[in-house]
Amino acid sequence: MNSSITRLTGFASGLDTDSIVKKLMNAESIPLNKLKQNQQKQTWLSDAYRQWNTDLLAFRSNTLFNMNLSKTYNTFTVTSSQENSVSASTSGSSLAGTYSVAVKQLASSAAFTGSKVPLDPTKTLGNTVQGSAQLTADTSITMDVYNDPKNPSAFQSMTIDIKTTDTINDVVSKINNAKDSNGKSLSVQAFYDPTLQQFILKTKETGAATKIDLSKNTSAASQAFLSNTLGLDTTNLVASGQNANIIFNGNEITNLAANNTTIMGINFTFKSTTVDANGNVMPSTVTVSQNPDEVIKNIKDFVDKYNSLLEKLNNAVQEPIYRDYLPLLDEQRSEMSEKQIEMWEVKAKSGLLRSDSILTDIANKMRNAMTSIVDNGSPYYSLASIGISSKSYQDKGKLYVDEAKLREAIQTDPNAVEKLFSQLGDTSKGTNGVIKQISNVLQDGIKKLTNKAGYTGNSQYDQSVIGKILSNMQTDITRQTEKLSRKESQYYRQFASMEQAISKFNSQSSWLYQQMGGGM
DSSP states (O other): OOOOOOOOOOOTTOOOHHHHHHHHHHHHHHHHHHHHHHHHHHHHHHHHHHHHHHHHHHIIIIIIIIHHHHHGOOEEEETTTTTEEEEEEEETTTOEEEOOOOOOEEEOOEEEOOOOOOOTTSOOTTTGGGGGGOOOOOEEEEEEEOTTTTTTOOOOOOEEEEOTTOHHHHHHHHHTHHHHHHHBOOOEEEEEETTTEEEEEEESSSSSTTEEOOOOOOHHHHIIIOOOOOOOOTTEEEEEEEEEEEEEEEEEEEESSEEEEETTTEEEEOOOBBBBBTOBBBBBEEEEOOOHHHHHHHHHHHHHHHHHHHHHHHHHHHOOTTOOOOOOHHHHHHHHHHHHHHHHHHHHHHHTTTTOOHHHHHHHHHOOOOOOOOOOOSSSSSSSGGGGSOOOGGGGGHHHHHHHHHHHHHHHHHHHHHHHOOOOOOOGGGGGHHHHHHHHHHHHHHHHHHHOOOOOTSTSSSSSSSHHHHHHHHHHHHHHHHHHHHHHHHHHHHHHHHHHHHHHHHHHHHHEEEEHHTTT
């Protein structure tokens, strides 16, 4: 405690006033120190609750969310007899089976490919080194681009100025960055390859709806630029794209604007035609089969994460309490090393959540959900029925997976296994799957934890239960600190008065002594 008054420290009495006041204040500070220690404990408790809030939310948002996805249970192996022509992947809604897929024609973009024109990209087009491709005067070209399958007659138009001081790379850049009057990109790609000595212009998209129209360039200058510099055939200045043409299980499909599509829940990618040198269509055989190994892996991963969370909950509510290890005060910290402080606080924080009602309730309800019966219309109506169960009550709810039994269930009735986990219904009627039941448990637990201690990232002095406790404690600490400061000042004033009285007494005694001839 600090005092603003002048302190007279034993000049008359010879007493160590500071030492005496310090001891008196140590006794006076006991209630404040206890309050500070309790405040620290409540702060640790708030941190612990908030961390659990974060952990449970992460488990619910990630692990449980993934276990609700159809793709977790509908896993497949896909093979193609012509992988270089047709490849495929599956989604959660894919149908197992064998499919015949022939590619008669790939989807393509609208494109121009010029004939060979030797250009030096480092030289301007007006430079004589460009030979017959030299640009003798500034010109411009107009480009109309059609790229809307829903409105085939709609197009974007742009006029591009070409100067003799431009290089071929400048022209390419102008085309690639071209925008129409509304500021919208033309979505075309231009390229000049100096090795091939070819200029290429194409739409970014594919399909029959794509088209590049250069036919408005009728002037001699623009025609010369297109022909001599870019190597384009000016007798045909309209290029159109085309749709893919495939035959799926005997059904011809001609309206695919891209070289990928989804049929029967299977994502197909077409890489080349399946037509041989004689023009015969050679279908690729695509086989989609269930892959129980992947489903088993997904379920085992979930069980492992569930076990880890449950073990963490069990440890928290059973953690030992070390009552002799109270939160350290600032004076105590100053006398200890960082390692000693760290070791002390491990013991001081231990058991903060021992027998905690919120975490105990979450753990119990999670165990109940994992042993519940789900009305899914199948003999595989519980985790135990598919080989997932505890071995002993001593496991405290830990689950083990009988892989052989789980595999048998997946192969016999994969739909029932999926419903057992992810079915949405009514928990009170036994129609909610295991994942939904646990999700509800965690949602309720997260709500209680939030009411108790708030969210991570928020001020600890929020409107939660512990937040209000901490606010009240801080008010009490401020009040008691001010009270102790006044008390300390009072002690020093009292000692100062005593010192003055002793000094006065000593002076009077000395005077009397002298008057009585003490000095003779």
